[in-house]
Amino acid sequence: MQDEGPILATLALRDNALLPGVEERACRVPVLGLAGRPPPAACVAEFLAGPDRYAAVSREDGRLVFHFDIQRTITALLHEEFCAPSPPLVARLPVGYHLLPGRLRKGLGRALYAWHRLRRRRAPVPWPAWPIDRTLEVLLGLLRAAGRTCPDVITELPLAPGRRYVVCLTHDVDSRAGYERIERFLDLERKYGVTATYNIPGARYEVDRRRLSALVEAGFEIGLHGHDHSGRLAFLGEEEIGARIREGLQRFDGLDVCGFRSPMLLRSAPLFRALEGAVLYDSSVPDSGTFAGGAPFDGCASVFPFRRGKLLEIPVTMPSDADLQLCGWRADRIGALWMRKLDWIAAQGGVAVLVTHPEPQFGGDPRMLACYEQVLRRVAGDPGAQVMTGKALARAVLGREPA
Ligand SMILES: [Zn+2]
Numbered sequence: 001m002q003d004e005g006p007i008l009a010t011l012a013l014r015d016n017a018l019l020p021g022v023e024e025r026a027c028r029v030p031v032l033g034l035a036g037r038p039p040p041a042a043c044v045a046e047f048l049a050g051p052d053r054y055a056a057v058s059r060e061d062g063r064l065v066f067h068f069d070i071q072r073t074i075t076a077l078l079h080e081e082f083c084a085p086s087p088p089l090v091a092r093l094p095v096g097y098h099l100l101p102g103r104l105r106k107g108l109g110r111a112l113y114a115w116h117r118l119r120r121r122r123a124p125v126p127w128p129a130w131p132i133d134r135t136l137e138v139l140l141g142l143l144r145a146a147g148r149t150c151p152d153v154i155t156e157l158p159l160a161p162g163r164r165y166v167v168c169l170t171h172d173v174d175s176r177a178g179y180e181r182i183e184r185f186l187d188l189e190r191k192y193g194v195t196a197t198y199n200i201p202g203a204r205y206e207v208d209r210r211r212l213s214a215l216v217e218a219g220f221e222i223g224l225h226g227h228d229h230s231g232r233l234a235f236l237g238e239e240e241i242g243a244r245i246r247e248g249l250q251r252f253d254g255l256d257v258c259g260f261r262s263p264m265l266l267r268s269a270p271l272f273r274a275l276e277g278a279v280l281y282d283s284s285v286p287d288s289g290t291f292a293g294g295a296p297f298d299g300c301a302s303v304f305p306f307r308r309g310k311l312l313e314i315p316v317t318m319p320s321d322a323d324l325q326l327c328g329w330r331a332d333r334i335g336a337l338w339m340r341k342l343d344w345i346a347a348q349g350g351v352a353v354l355v356t357h358p359e360p361q362f363g364g365d366p367r368m369l370a371c372y373e374q375v376l377r378r379v380a381g382d383p384g385a386q387v388m389t390g391k392a393l394a395r396a397v398l399g400r401e402p403a
Contacts, residue, residue, distance in 0.1 A: 006030035006082055007049055008127060011056055011138060015044035018057075019141040024134045028127050030082045034068045045142065057142060064146040074139055074150055077301045079308070080285070082127070106361065109326045128288045128301045131319055131337060132344050136301045154305040154312075157351065157386075158396035164384035166351040166393060167342075168314065169196035169376075170283065171358055172261060174229050176205040178358040185358055186215070188373050192380040194387040199225035199261040202248020212255055221389035222255045224248045224279065226263040234262055238270040245278050259283060259390045261355075265316065272308060281305075281312040281394035283353060286319075303350030305397060312394045317345055320355040321363040321371075331367035335374050342375070346384060351393070 012026040013019065031047060034054055039046045044064070045056040055067040076082065128135060136153070143150055157166050169189070173179050182198060189196050198215070200207060202224055212222050226233045227244040234241070249257055260275055262284035275282050289298025300306070303317045318341055324334045338354070345352040356363035356372055363372060379385045388396075 006032055006076065007034055009034070009047035009049040009054070011045060011047055011135075013045050013138070015059075018044050018145055019138065022137060022141045024138055027134045027138045028129065029073065029135050029139070030076070030127060031068050032073045032076055057146075064142070066142075066146070070139060070143060071150065074136065074143075075152070077136060077139075078152065078306050078313075080298070080300055110328070128299045130288045131341055133288045133299065133301045136304075137348060152307045153302060154307075154397050155349070157304075157349065158393070158400070159386055162383060163386035165346045165349050165386070167379050167385050167387045168283075168351060168353045168390050168393065169194060169387065170199060170223070170261065170353060170355050170390070171196060171363070172199045172225055172263075172320075172355055173358055174201065174204075174225070174263070175359060177360060178362075178364065179205060179207065181358040181360065181364040184364065184369060185356070185372070186220075188369070188376055189220075192376040194376060194380060195219040195221070195389055197221040197223050197259065197389050197391070199223040199259075200252070201225045201229045201263070202227045202244065202251055204228050209255075212252075216255050219389075221259065221391045222252055222257050223259040223261055223283075223390065224252065224257055225261050229263045231264055231266055234266040234268040234271040236270070238274050241271055241274040242278065245274055249278065256391070258394065259314075272311065276309050276311050279311070280398060281314050281390055282308070283314040283316060283390055285313055285315050287315045287317045303345050303348050303352075305351060305393065312398055314351060314353060314390050314393060316353045316355055317341070317350065318352055318354040320357070321368055322355075322357045322359075325362055325368075331365070331371050334368070335371040338371065338375055339378065342378065346382070353390075 008028060008030050010026050011029045011031070034047060039053055039055045040058050042058045042060060043055050044059050047054040047056050047068070058065050058067065140150060140153065140155065159166070171182065171185055173182060179200070185196070198220065200222060216222060224245065227248060233244060245260070258280040260279045260282045262271065265284050265286060267284050272282065286299045287301055287303050300313070300315055302315050305312050305314045307313070318338055321334065324337070342352050354375060356368070358364045362368065379387060
């Protein structure tokens, strides 16, 4: 068995007492640094790769011994080292997709999603699991059982007494049509006494600064949602990306913007480098991808924030309205999925990051607004839920430890 490069194996727990509270007995893991020896008698977890079995963890002299590089494997998961990012079609069109007529744009979107879903089904190693991937839960549980921690993953959230998990409500206001509908979302949020983040492109449509200022004063957050929302930003050179980010931040100067969401969650190493130092946090990586990237490995598998250099990464952990609608899902099915995922994230003590789009064809549709209200009702009525903006979460996490 090779030592370099990931191998997708099934990690099977052989000792039921090893991870109390973790229901999963097996999960798929792209594993790094797998040693080649067969499982010893004291093996408490092993890897199954095709017909082969390998030791994963054994108990020797009363302590747990790892036979793979667990820290390195976790880091590789978080940073999506298993992805092979390439600019998607939307970023390679001769004109920005947003300049296409509405019906053509929607038809193209649906066709692209169908193509991505097919690619994913045919991928030799479909991972992470969707919509819930338990890989990191199991790996962090193994580290904990060994008395070790992973300092990059923020599992100790800044929670008020009695709270168990965080909910970040976010809206990607892609277009003017969406911007004109944000009041419908704000009305619901005020009704349930919660605040949310409105992510706005740096250079796509005019905004009313006084209106946004009043929102920020009332505890809402304005985040930067790329530049012109063409999908190209992540695939420019680092300097060019940096210049566009600075331009957007300047435009929203005075609105305390410190968070970034990439349009369509398109991301790249140059984008993350350009964001470092420009903003406090990024929220452009799904825990488990919704086919938008089209890659079989799409997502960081984490429902916890984690450090990316000086940035805090706050993963998008709830599948977005637009992604699901473009896959042909109806509102009632989307609402049921959101509730299921929310339950799981609550049980993990993680961060539920919900993305909705106020555009009339997505979250702004009355049936989808009813779905959103269902989430707000559930969260507002749950004494364990702590609703906070990404800005508040990032400041609390980055402020308590040296960067
Ligand atoms: Zn967007």
